[in-house]
Amino acid sequence: MSITTAPAASSTSTAREVLSAAFPAGFGAFQDGKVVPGSGNSITLTSAATGEPFASYADPGTEGADSILESSVRGAAVWGALNGFERAAILRNVSRVVEAHIEELAILESATTGKPIRDARVEAAKVAEMFGYYAGWADKLTGQTIPVPGPWHTYTERVPWGVVVAITPWNAPLFTAGWNSAAPLAAGNAVIIKPSEFTPATTVRLAQLAHEAGLPAGVFNVAAGLGQTVGATLTSDRRVGKVSFIGSVPTGRRVAVAAAQAGIPALLELGGKSANIVFADADLERAADGAISAIFSGAGQSCVAGSRLLVERSVHSRFVEMVAERAARLRVGDPLDPDTEVGPIITAPQFATVTSLIEAGVNDGGRRVTGAALPDSLAGSKLAGGHWVMPTLLDGVTPANRLETTEVFGPVVGADAFDTEAEAITRANNTTFGLAGAVWTSDISRAHHIAREVKAGTFWINSYKTIHVAVPFGGFGDSGHGRSSGPGVLDEYTQTKAVWVPTRAAGSPFPSLSY
Ligand code: NAD
16 A cells, blocks of 8 residues: 655745645546546635635536536445445555545645634544544444244445435534545445535545555545536535535525425434523633533534523623633634634635624624624734634523524524523523533533533533544434434444245245235
C-alpha cells in the first residue's frame, strides 16, 4: 500500500496555499479512486477569516452527478460482494490512515472553513475513531434464527441498500463526512457524499485517503457542488438505495420529498434550539463553563448548541454575569492560531443571518449583556473583513422573543429566569425542535425527571455537548428522524431479508394465506 501525502501545510499558510497544495490540479469530485475537476457550475470559495475569495472550483453538474452514480453502482457491487471480515480489515486501515493524517486534515479544514485548528484536530481524530468503531461492526452483522410453528428453519440476513447518498452541511464538513460514511460502508454500501458547496475540500481528501487505504474504486465517491443541481440529482435517482441528510429543516424536507417521490427512504438530521437549564443547587462554576462550551464552541455553528439558557431566578443575575465574564475572555481570532477558541462564521449568508437575528433579539426585548464590537486585534488586522461575531449573550429573552424559537446557528445565547421545575420543562419544550438539552443540578432525582420530560434526542446531566460514535444521535420533531450513530444505525443502512426453508421436504405444508 502506498499513501500519497499532500504537500505539508503549516499553520502560517493561507487558505489558497493549503488548498492548492492538497489539490494541485483542482477538484470537483472524487470518482473511481481519482480526484476529478468538474465541468458544471463554477463556485467561488471565500475565506471566513478575511472575507476574501481564495479559490474557485467547478462542480460536476448534473451530467457529472450521473456519471458518479454509475461509478457508485459499480462500486457497490464490488464492495457488497466482499465478506464482513474483508470490509472490516479495509475500514480498520482507513482509520489508521486518517489517524496518520490528522494534522494535514485539520489544517485543510481550518484554512478552508475558518474552524479553529484546535477544534479541527479533535474532529479529524473523531473521524479516525468512527472508522475504527464501524470496522468493528462490519464482521458482526448477523441476522436471527426465528422459531415459527411448523417444520421450518427461518432466518434473517442483513442486506446493504447498494448506493447511499449523504448530503452534508458546512459547519463540520470533515466530521459529518466521517459520521455519514463509516457506518454505511461497514454495512456494505457504496457511499456518495455531496458536501456543502462552501466547504468541500476535506471530504474530497477523506475519500482520497480512504481509497489509498484500500477502499475499491467507486466505493467512496464525492460530488462537491451545488445542492439544487448536484444534490437534487443525487437524492432523486432510483439507482440510490438510501439518502442521509444533515442540514436545515427546509432543505431536509425538500430532500425527503424528492427522495420519497423516487421511492428512496431518507434519514434526516436537522437543526435544533436546545435548552440549557441551570438550577440554583448546581455547581455554578462548572455550569458556567459548560454553558460557554455549549454555545460558543464552534462559534455556535453547531446543531446541538445550547442556545437557550434557562436559569433559576435566585441565581439568574449572578449566573448570567458569570457566563458573560467568561464569554468576554474567549480568544476570538485567526483560526490557524492554536490558541484561538472562537473562529468566524463560516459562510457569508450565515454571517448576515446571525447579525440580523441578534438585532431581532434586541428588538424583541433582549438585553445585550456581552458581545458587540470587535477587539482591536481583529479590527485593525488582515482579518478585519472576516465574518466575525463576538460571543453574544442577550438576557431577558422571553417566549415572545424570536430568539426563543428561531435557530441562530451562531455564537448567540438567549437567557431567561424561571421559578419552578415545571416552568423550566415547559420552556425547554417550547420549540418545534428536539435535538438536545441539558440540566445542571445536584438533585439526582430532579435531573432524571427533567431528562425524561424534555423532548430531545440527546440530553446531558451536568454536562454538555459530549457525543460519541458508539451512542445513538438524532432528533425528535423538526430535528429529524432516524439515528446516525451507535450500533442501531447499521439497521438504517441494511435491509432485512427473511429466508424460509422447510425442514421436512416431503409433505411440508403450503399454508394458504392471502397477504
Ligand atoms: P442547508 O440545509 O442549507 O444545506 C445542507 C446541504 O444540503 C448542503 O450540502 C446543500 O448543498 C444541500 N442542498 C441544498 N439544496 C439541496 C437540494 N435541493 N437537494 C439536495 N441537497 C441540497 O444547511 P447548512 O446551512 O449547510 O447547515 C446548517 C444547518 O444544518 C443547521 O440548521 C444545522 O442545525 C443543521 N445541522 C444539523 C446537524 C445534525 O446532526 N442534526 C449537524 C450539523 C448541522
